[in-house]
Amino acid sequence: MLTLHNLAFERNQYKVFNPVNANLKKGEVLxxxxxxxxxxxxxxxxxxxxxxxxxxxxxxxxQSIAGQKDYYQQQLQYIGHQNGIKSYLTVFxxxxxxxxxxxxxxxxxxxxxxxxxxxxxxxxxxxxxxLSAGQLRRLSLAKLLLYSTPLWILDEPTTALxxxxxxxxxxxxxxxxxxxxxxxxxxxxxxPLTGNTLQVERxxx
Amino acid sequence: MISALFSMMHHEIQLTRRQAxxxxxxxxxxxxxxxxxxxxxxxxxxxxxxxxxxxIWVAALLAIIISLSNLFRQDAEEGYLDLLLLSPYPxxxxxxxxxxxxxxxxxxxxxxxxxxxxxSLHLPAHEIGILMLTLLLGTPVLxxxxxxxxxxxxxxxxxxxxxxxxxxPLYIPVLIFGTNAAVAASLHQSINSQFAILGxxxxxxxxxxxxxxxxxxxxxxxx
Amino acid sequence: xxxxxxxxFLSPKAFYATxxxxxxxxxxxxxxxxxxxxxxxxxxxxxxxxxxxxxxxxYVHVPSALTAMMIYFxxxxxxxxxxxxxxxxxAICMTxxxxxxxxxxxxxxxxxxxxxxxxxxxxxxxxxxLTSVLILFFLYLGFIALQSVIVNPETRDRAGAxxxxxxxxxxxxxxxxxxxxxxxxxxPSITRFxxxxxxxxxLYPLLAMIAAFxxxxxxxxxxxxxxxxxxxxxxxx
Numbered sequence: 001m002l003t004l005h006n007l008a009f010e011r012n013q014y015k016v017f018n019p020v021n022a023n024l025k026k027g028e029v030l031x032x033x034x035x036x037x038x039x040x041x042x043x044x045x046x047x048x049x050x051x052x053x054x055x056x057x058x059x060x061x062x063q064s065i066a067g068q069k070d071y072y073q074q075q076l077q078y079i080g081h082q083n084g085i086k087s088y089l090t091v092f093x094x095x096x097x098x099x100x101x102x103x104x105x106x107x108x109x110x111x112x113x114x115x116x117x118x119x120x121x122x123x124x125x126x127x128x129x130x131l132s133a134g135q136l137r138r139l140s141l142a143k144l145l146l147y148s149t150p151l152w153i154l155d156e157p158t159t160a161l162x163x164x165x166x167x168x169x170x171x172x173x174x175x176x177x178x179x180x181x182x183x184x185x186x187x188x189x190x191x192p193l194t195g196n197t198l199q200v201e202r203x204x205x
Numbered sequence: 206m207i208s209a210l211f212s213m214m215h216h217e218i219q220l221t222r223r224q225a226x227x228x229x230x231x232x233x234x235x236x237x238x239x240x241x242x243x244x245x246x247x248x249x250x251x252x253x254x255x256x257x258x259x260x261i262w263v264a265a266l267l268a269i270i271i272s273l274s275n276l277f278r279q280d281a282e283e284g285y286l287d288l289l290l291l292s293p294y295p296x297x298x299x300x301x302x303x304x305x306x307x308x309x310x311x312x313x314x315x316x317x318x319x320x321x322x323x324x325s326l327h328l329p330a331h332e333i334g335i336l337m338l339t340l341l342l343g344t345p346v347l348x349x350x351x352x353x354x355x356x357x358x359x360x361x362x363x364x365x366x367x368x369x370x371x372x373x374p375l376y377i378p379v380l381i382f383g384t385n386a387a388v389a390a391s392l393h394q395s396i397n398s399q400f401a402i403l404g405x406x407x408x409x410x411x412x413x414x415x416x417x418x419x420x421x422x423x424x425x426x427x428x
Numbered sequence: 429x430x431x432x433x434x435x436x437f438l439s440p441k442a443f444y445a446t447x448x449x450x451x452x453x454x455x456x457x458x459x460x461x462x463x464x465x466x467x468x469x470x471x472x473x474x475x476x477x478x479x480x481x482x483x484x485x486x487y488v489h490v491p492s493a494l495t496a497m498m499i500y501f502x503x504x505x506x507x508x509x510x511x512x513x514x515x516x517x518x519a520i521c522m523t524x525x526x527x528x529x530x531x532x533x534x535x536x537x538x539x540x541x542x543x544x545x546x547x548x549x550x551x552x553x554x555x556x557x558l559t560s561v562l563i564l565f566f567l568y569l570g571f572i573a574l575q576s577v578i579v580n581p582e583t584r585d586r587a588g589a590x591x592x593x594x595x596x597x598x599x600x601x602x603x604x605x606x607x608x609x610x611x612x613x614x615x616p617s618i619t620r621f622x623x624x625x626x627x628x629x630x631l632y633p634l635l636a637m638i639a640a641f642x643x644x645x646x647x648x649x650x651x652x653x654x655x656x657x658x659x660x661x662x663x664x665x
């Protein structure tokens with residue numbers, strides 16, 4: 001259960017967005033909508049604990065994440081604007097490295113399976129900078145299949161994805177939610193999933 | 206956990222080796238800077254012999270500073286830094302991994318080519334050996350301290366020469382003791398105290414620098 | 429409780445109010461020390477038997493160098509407060525101190541150079557103290573340069589604090605390694621400045637000048653901090 005309580009963040013002493021309140025339960029998606037530059041990415045980064053809010057609080061299981069940051073960060077997976085893929089490593093190596101970093105050991109067989117699912121098995125030993133933007137985005141989403149966590153925080157995951165990719169993402173999300181997971185997704189388009197929508201507005205001074 | 210850290214280092218090394226020319230550029234820079242000195246101060250044997258430890262150390266220092274600008278740059282651009290920060294492993298250890306791989310990749314070539322450069326500067330063999338040892342102990346300190354600077358400047362575009370300006374004062378102790386060990390060797394004096402201090406500096410920085418680098422990285426993510 | 433303490437004494441507003449009251453006293457104390465130090469040092473103290481009247485620049489050089497070093501420690505301490513307790517006032521103190529400290533270091537270098545000309549016949553010499561002060565100058569400039577490239581004020585304060593702390597940890601190491609280096613390369617003609625037994629007529633003005641410089645730093649620091657506090661208030665609204 002994730003709760004946002006009067007959350008606000010300042011940059012250069014300007015409020016980036018108006019204070020927000022929201023609630024997220026198991027099996028739900030919190031969709032973050034807003035214009036470009038309205039502070040969606042900042043809000044998502046606040047939710048990952050990488051940024052600290054200036055006002056308000058983020059509660060996980062009714063406890064502030066500030067006091068349990070390490071534990072909380074193990075409960076989530078974050079895919080930001082950037083892909084988190086190292087260009088000079090191969091697709092296979094990237095996934096191996098991600099599993100190593102997350103301390104969730106995996107087997108080559110499991111990685112093969114994941115690559116099949118995202119339709120990148122043929123590019124397994126290609127260095128990432130040879131991939132197209134859409135392929136890179138799919139690869140960044142592959143992390144979600146490596147290991148499971150209750151909370152997903154996705155910043156505009158549909159960027160650069162073609163229709164097939166978007167279908168894949170929807171399947172991912174639906175499966176995740178049906179297994180009791182929850183997700184916060186910043187998106188331009190409305191996703192047909194249960195949950196609330198949070199409109200983030202940039203403050204005008 | 207140890208295997209995870211080794212795995213990470215292995216990936217870092219793979220990564221850099223594949224950018225072959227980018228990886229070896231600091232080495233080339235090192236060699237070129239050293240070659241500038243005979244051209245400027247003249248090819249006199251005795252003079253070059255006397256200046257050699259200083260020349261090699263300064264050139265190595267400059268080459269390392271240049272290589273440090275890239276320590277976290279690609280990671281920040283690719284969004285990989287977030288993965289490091291969100292990892293369950295302590296950031297200090299992950300940073301230490303990166304620093305170690307960076308040292309292996311960039312300083313080993315430097316140290317290996319030193320004999321060639323030492324010979325060109327008319328250094329006798331045993332002094333070259335001492336010089337290499339000082340580099341072995343001193344270059345990790347340079348990278349450890351430089352990593353703090355690189356982390357502070359991560360995400361700031363076009364900072365140019367700010368990194369060298371920031372950390373060069375901090376390099377002075379290593380420079381003094383490193384070069385002096387070689388000079389003392391040439392005068393057949395004891396080199397124990399210099400190496401003791403170099404060792405102490407290495408231990409001190411091994412303890413503090415990765416911690417500060419981690420703190421700086423967490424700050425930098427706010428940009 | 430801590431929050432109340434912070435608001436009452438350490439918030440920018442509270443500091444501003446306190447500083448307005450404090451300033452006249454500091455200026456007064458400075459005037460007293462400076463007048464005594466200057467008059468006694470320049471006119472009353474006897475000429476040094478070795479250096480003649482030229483030594484009197486010591487009354488500016490030594491206080492500048494000491495103040496410059498003291499300011500760095502103040503800066504680093506403020507840095508620790510900024511990083512650990514996130515005190516805004518500490519960040520303001522640190523940033524203002526850096527510029528003041530850089531000026532004092534510059535003054536120390538220039539007066540040291542001027543002192544050197546009649547002493548050693550050259551405008552510069554690589555002795556332990558001057559070299560240490562030069563490196564301190566570089567540390568100050570590096571700090572100011574770092575703060576100037578960071579746009580985000582919060583990050584700017586914290587990054588500056590970190591480099592100040594790293595600098596202060598390294599400062600003793602740098603200082604002693606420079607002293608060590610200097611003992612190896614000491615030429616035969618270098619004499620030590622610190623006279624083993626300094627006459628009271630020379631010492632008291634020196635102490636007064638040191639106190640005066642410290643107080644001057646306090647005055648200028650408060651004035652600059654007041655400006656910074658006002659600037660930050662303007663930016664907020």
